[in-house]
Amino acid sequence: MKKVKYRQSTSRLLLLGVAFFFSFTVIGIAQDQADASAQDGDAAQQEQSEGGQSEGSGAGAALGDASNGKSLFNSLCAACHKPYSESIGPALNGVTSRQDLEWIYKWVHNNANLRASGDQDAIAIFEEYNETQMPAFPQLSEDDINDILAYVEQPKPEPAAAQTPAGGAGQGTSGGGVSLNIILGILVFVLVMLLAVLFLVNKTLRNFASASGVVLPEKPKRKPIYKSFVENQFLIVVSSVVVLLAVGYFAYGWMMQVGVDQGYQPIQPIHYSHRIHAGDNEIECKYCHSSARVSKVSGIPSLNVCMNCHKAISEVAPETATEEYSKEFYDGEIAKLYDAVGWDPASRTYSGDVKPVKWERLHNLPDFAYFNHSQHVTVAGVQCQKCHGPIEEMEVVYQYAPLTMGWCVNCHRETEVRMEGNDYYEKIHAQLAKKYGVEEITAAEMGSIECGKCHY
Incomplete structure (x- = not known):
């Protein structure tokens, strides 16, 4: 009997194409309806908000x-x-x-x-x-x-109701009021049915071909990949070298990250927003971290520093709130401060019931590394943002710099020492300028990258 080649790829591709076209059409319609519904809701909410504002402004x-x-x-x-x-x-x-x-x-x-x-x-x-x-x-x-x-005398504004994103928490609906979850469920059901139909059609055609005496071509047996790999000596050697180099590279990178906590962002017991204090209100960093001027460490401000202002400020301005942190959240954090220091805002007296606040340390150098804040802040005039990043923009503070030895050494190599008005460095500067043939002397040329400067 003559062998007849059996082809079924065309029918499979056609059915799959119809299925995917149908699925993307349903998703597109549902998304358009959801977007239209969200826009209508936003417009209604904006009109309601504007109406409330106009009504309040009339008071x-x-x-x-x-x-x-x-x-x-x-x-x-x-x-x-x-x-x-x-x-x-x-x-x-x-x-x-x-x-x-x-x-x-x-x-x-x-x-x-x-x-x-x-x-x-x-x-x-x-x-x-x-x-x-x-x-x-x-x-x-x-x-x-x-x-x-x-x-x-204007009426007290009502707190803004939390907005639910379209489709969030299983409550998203399309413009016609049909849940998106229902639409997706129907779509999955249709796809499952199409797969079942394809399987049945394939089985039916194979049975029909067998009954008609058509011999289906057999797939040729291929040599397993691992056997081909084992028989190729050159490929084994090259693969071994590549694997060893990759393992060494990633192992070295992993070990060099031990003790590097860049990006570390712990949650503090009382939420303190540097964005509000150092950013919006432009409070100088050294007002709270006053010991940075004269001490090795910058220090954690005591709570009575906070109370210098918060005796009179028991709540934040409404415009300070964000989508993530509401006004009620910030007011609750101020209440935590009052509870810790034993302050009663109603009677404006201290109860004497003081509770310690267990702050989480953020920047932590190894014990064998010496760093002096006053030497950098007072003597060198280094700005806090140089090491701590845009602190005035951070809602929750994180470690901005890696604080590795290489990072410090590179800074010393690039930073020029200020000589103006500094009699102590006048003679040293003249000698070093002559030695190196330059006008500006970096901290590294002053000896700041010698081992004993930081490790002794």
Whole structure:
């Protein structure tokens, strides 16, 4: 009987092409519907937010200009007052319902004179808040005070509801209200059915070919790959050399990373945002790490350094919050600080119940390596960012530099020593400049890469 070649690849490819075309079509439609639904939701939320803002801006409009009042409040009042909660002084929201405007004008212009006149309300407020003397503001006009009142009398903004990403947590829906999970489930079912159909068609055609006497070609047997490899001596030698070199390379790289913690980012017991403190508020690094100027180590700031500011700051500004860290999160971290130092923000007194904060150390040099912060910060004038990176942009601090010996040596080779106004180096600089035939001397040429400088 004549042998007939059997070909089934064409039918398989055709069915697979139909299946993949159908799958990508369904995914594309579902994604378009999901995107449209997300855009509609974002637009509705934006309209709702804008409506809430416009409604809030109307509150207190009869008093004055709330935008100008916000600027005056932040520059003159925010150190002791908050609109919606007590601080050093009382919360200012609702003050116009408690006192008339004429009384408020007198209190702001000179509250001491108002108390001296025997006004019982003024005396009661003074005694209630630990007899804290409020500064007089005679420079504020009545219109300025009205602007401040317009700002503080606005309704307290509601916290923004958490947004759920489209398709997240199994709740994503398409524009028609059909869950994306259901669509994907149907798609998987269809693909499984197509595979089953292909298997049955293949089996049926093979049975039909056997019944018709068609002999299917047999696949030629190939020599196993490992036998071909073993029989080729040159290939064995080359492969062995490549494997040994690769193992040595990766083993050396792994061993050189022992003790290198670049990128280390531990979670601290109290979340401290360098982005807010050093970035937004531009607090100098050495205000908190004051020992870096005069000591070998920069030191961990004591909590009373934090309380220098946070006696009056018990919450963060709303614009400080991010998508990852909300205002409520930051306020909760300030509450942890108060709990650790035993501070009661309501009575503004210390309870004496102090709890230690177990900070996680971030930068840790080996004991055999000597490093002096004051020598670099005070004498050399090295900026903190040189070693610690853009610290003012870090929400959670991480180790920016590798802090390896090679990294330090390269810095010493590239850094020029400042000679201006330094009588100590004047003679040394003249001798070294003559020796090396240069005008600028690097730290390495001053002997800073000698072993005994850091290891002794």
